[in-house]
Amino acid sequence: xxxxxxxxxxxxxxxxxxxxxxxxxxxxxxxxxxxxxxxxxxxxxxxxxxxxxxxxxxxxxxxxxxxxxxxxxxxxxxxxxxxxxxxxxxxxxxxxxxxxxxxxxxxxxxxxxxxxxxxxxxxxxxxxxxxxxxxxxxxxxxxxxxxxxxxxxxxxxxxxxxxxxxxxxxxxxxxxxxxxxxxxxxxxxxxxxxxxxxxxxxxxxxxxxxxxxxxxxxxxxxxxxxxxxxxxxxx
Amino acid sequence: xxxxxxxxxxxxxxxxxxxxxxxxxxxxxxxxxxxxxxxxxxxxxxxxxxxxxxxxxxxxxxxxxxxxxxxxxxxxxxxxxxxxxxxxxxxxxxxxxxxxxxxxxxxxxxxxxxxxxxxxxxxxxxxxxxxxxxxxxxxxxxxxxxxxxxxxxxxxxxxxxxxxxxxxxxxxxxxxxxxxxxxxxxxxxxxxxxxxxxxxxxxxxxxxxxxxxxxxxxxxxxxxxxxxxxxxxxxxxxxxxxxxxxxxxxxxxxxxxxxxxxxxxxxxxxxxxxxxxxxxxxxxxxxxxxxxxxxxxxxxxx
Numbered sequence: 001x002x003x004x005x006x007x008x009x010x011x012x013x014x015x016x017x018x019x020x021x022x023x024x025x026x027x028x029x030x031x032x033x034x035x036x037x038x039x040x041x042x043x044x045x046x047x048x049x050x051x052x053x054x055x056x057x058x059x060x061x062x063x064x065x066x067x068x069x070x071x072x073x074x075x076x077x078x079x080x081x082x083x084x085x086x087x088x089x090x091x092x093x094x095x096x097x098x099x100x101x102x103x104x105x106x107x108x109x110x111x112x113x114x115x116x117x118x119x120x121x122x123x124x125x126x127x128x129x130x131x132x133x134x135x136x137x138x139x140x141x142x143x144x145x146x147x148x149x150x151x152x153x154x155x156x157x158x159x160x161x162x163x164x165x166x167x168x169x170x171x172x173x174x175x176x177x178x179x180x181x182x183x184x185x186x187x188x189x190x191x192x193x194x195x196x197x198x199x200x201x202x203x204x205x206x207x208x209x210x211x212x213x214x215x216x217x218x219x220x221x222x223x224x225x226x227x228x229x230x231x232x233x234x235x
Numbered sequence: 236x237x238x239x240x241x242x243x244x245x246x247x248x249x250x251x252x253x254x255x256x257x258x259x260x261x262x263x264x265x266x267x268x269x270x271x272x273x274x275x276x277x278x279x280x281x282x283x284x285x286x287x288x289x290x291x292x293x294x295x296x297x298x299x300x301x302x303x304x305x306x307x308x309x310x311x312x313x314x315x316x317x318x319x320x321x322x323x324x325x326x327x328x329x330x331x332x333x334x335x336x337x338x339x340x341x342x343x344x345x346x347x348x349x350x351x352x353x354x355x356x357x358x359x360x361x362x363x364x365x366x367x368x369x370x371x372x373x374x375x376x377x378x379x380x381x382x383x384x385x386x387x388x389x390x391x392x393x394x395x396x397x398x399x400x401x402x403x404x405x406x407x408x409x410x411x412x413x414x415x416x417x418x419x420x421x422x423x424x425x426x427x428x429x430x431x432x433x434x435x436x437x438x439x440x441x442x443x444x445x446x447x448x449x450x451x452x453x454x455x456x457x458x459x460x461x462x463x464x465x466x467x468x469x470x471x472x473x474x475x476x477x478x479x480x481x482x483x484x485x486x487x488x489x490x491x492x493x494x495x496x497x498x499x500x501x502x503x504x505x506x507x508x509x510x511x512x513x514x515x516x517x518x519x520x521x522x523x524x525x526x527x528x529x530x531x532x533x534x535x536x537x
Contacts, residue, residue: 048425074427086422088415099415102408103427151426 001026001187002047002078002155006056007066009039009046016042016051018211024155024189029181031190031198031219033232034208040191041083043208044157048080049073060155075103079153083160083191085144089133093124096132096143100150110150117146120176138169145176155187156180162194170194174201195232199223207232242381244502245495250386250455252494253393256487257448258471259478260400261320261441263486266475268417268437269332271339275323275346276445277468278354283316283446284453284463285354288365295366305368312446319350320442321435329431347468354461361460368454389451396444397487403440404483413437417481473517479530488528492516 002024009017016039024030032040045051047058049070058066065073088096097117101110118125121142127135132143141161148156158177162170178201180186192198199205202219207228215228222228258280265273291308299307327346331339369385404410416423416433424430452467453459470493478489493513500512520528 050421050424069429070424071427071429074425080425082422082425086419086425088418088422090418091411091414095411095414098408098411099423099426099428102412147426 001061002189003059004043004047004056005058007046007058008054008056009042009051010054011042011051016211017046017053019056020211020213021056022206022213022216024187026187027181027185028203029177029188029190029201031192031195031202031205032208033192033195033198033205033222033228035231036193037210038208039211040208041159044080044082044159044189044191047073047157048078074151077152077154078157079148079151079155080157081144081148081159081161083163085140087132087135087140087143087147089131091132093128093130093132093135093143096147097150100147103151109152113150113152117149120179121146137164138166141165141169141173145173145180149180149184152184153186155189157189157191159191160193161190162192162197170197177201195228196223239381240502244498246382246386246390247502248495248498249491250382250389250494251498252474252491253390254448254452254467254490255471255474255493256393256490257396257444257451258467259474259486259490260444260483262472262475263478263480263483264413264437264441267481267483268413268434269328269339270336271328271343272472272480273328273441274340274343274468275327275350276441277464277466277471278347278350279316279320279323279442279464280445280449280467281354281459281461281464282319282350283312283442283449284365284459285358286315286446287312287368287450287453288363288459291366291368301368301370308368309447309450312450313443316442316446316449317439320438320445324435324438329434347465351461351464358461362458363460365453365457365459367457368450385455389455392447392451396447400440400444400483409433409436470513473513477517477520477527479527482527482529482531485527485529492528 004020004022007017007020008015020043032043034040042051046053049065049068053066057064060076060078063076065076088099091099097114104110123139124142124146127139132140135143145161161173161177165173174197177188181188190198190202199219199222205217205219205222206213207215207222217225258276261276261279262273265271265276287308290311291304294304294307323346327342328339331342367385369388371379371384375384375387404413412423412428412433413436416428416430420430471490474490474493475486476489477493478485478487496516497509497513501509
């Protein structure tokens, strides 16, 4: 579905991604784990065209996307929930969801998805007319994921969905991620510092260190791998 | 205290404030979306007035009835100003979007000087008489000593523009996209919003309201010249800052407060010093509310 071939990326003079190659197949949950500053978020931003890719190629279902504008890439069916959630603080919960449906014009489908979201997250239904910036961290994460669902993505990129959340909320969020993958057949690319949680729900995983991919295997094998255990699972 | 005099000043201030508001909207909307003080915005308003004058003169010469002249001249002015606003953004601001903010600001000042001199060369440096496009309505005759028909039209037009604009910003898809873009450009793009297009639309909407303001005031005051955009631009800018730059209701409120301040000080104290009072008032408000009357404070939840 998504093929990344020999991509480099730079932040100013910092060589943030070094010759990265990855493959994501349709219907999978893939996770990318690694320490702070390893280049995980940059990878997602490069896929979405926010950070320009130098050299190499990124293709999504056969279309080269590495020189496209962000909004065009999104229109192909890729959506990202960036780190820090990026809720529009002065738009209401409903308006934030409306923005998720910006590229859609099927009024009935939009309504259906909104109802689905409100059954998934009753808290958001209660606060539908409240400004996004007034929600708690957990509610904002729910809203960010819901807004992504509204785009009906075929590939959903999630950056640190557990960041700053209470364990119980994190578990709920991960349940939902699995549900989106199973029910909507959405392919999911997950970036997480909580490697244990991420690898448990993933089909496959990649490990990243200072801008390079150092390891790739199934989620189960990575969880059992001694190096991964020592470096990322704290065992 | 003479109540009728008070009302005259009140309505005079309201008229002035309405004009300031039409121009201030463009400042505040552009600032809201790309954090740029578009110093050339006053020139868009001036170009609107000039286009209005040229088109209405030609149409009057060929013997068109007045209402048709007004509508066609206004439409021409809006279209012309919008295309200037659109082009200006593409030439002078878009290439500098990732540059330090000061660069775009200097580019804006350059644009302002360029447009002034362009009109000076293409037209004239003299004051040109502007026909009074808005007639005195007969039915309004009994109230004309309090507020004249043109003033009434100015206020009503402003109200209608405000209502349309509120509807646009609050309820339409592009309006919501404008707000989203102003709050978080990267996220807007990540949801498939074409940020460049949204910024262009913002410039076009701001230019349209400025053109309407330009025609209304030119017809009210009766003369225009290439320099008229400067002082009106400064006043509207003050209004936008007063209300809280970036806030649309703030721009309208700031414009009305400025209009009334000028009108009352000129009426009760001295008209020689109305600008002094206006700016004094700005300083006072900013001392107590640095982000303007309706401005958002800078603290934000991260």
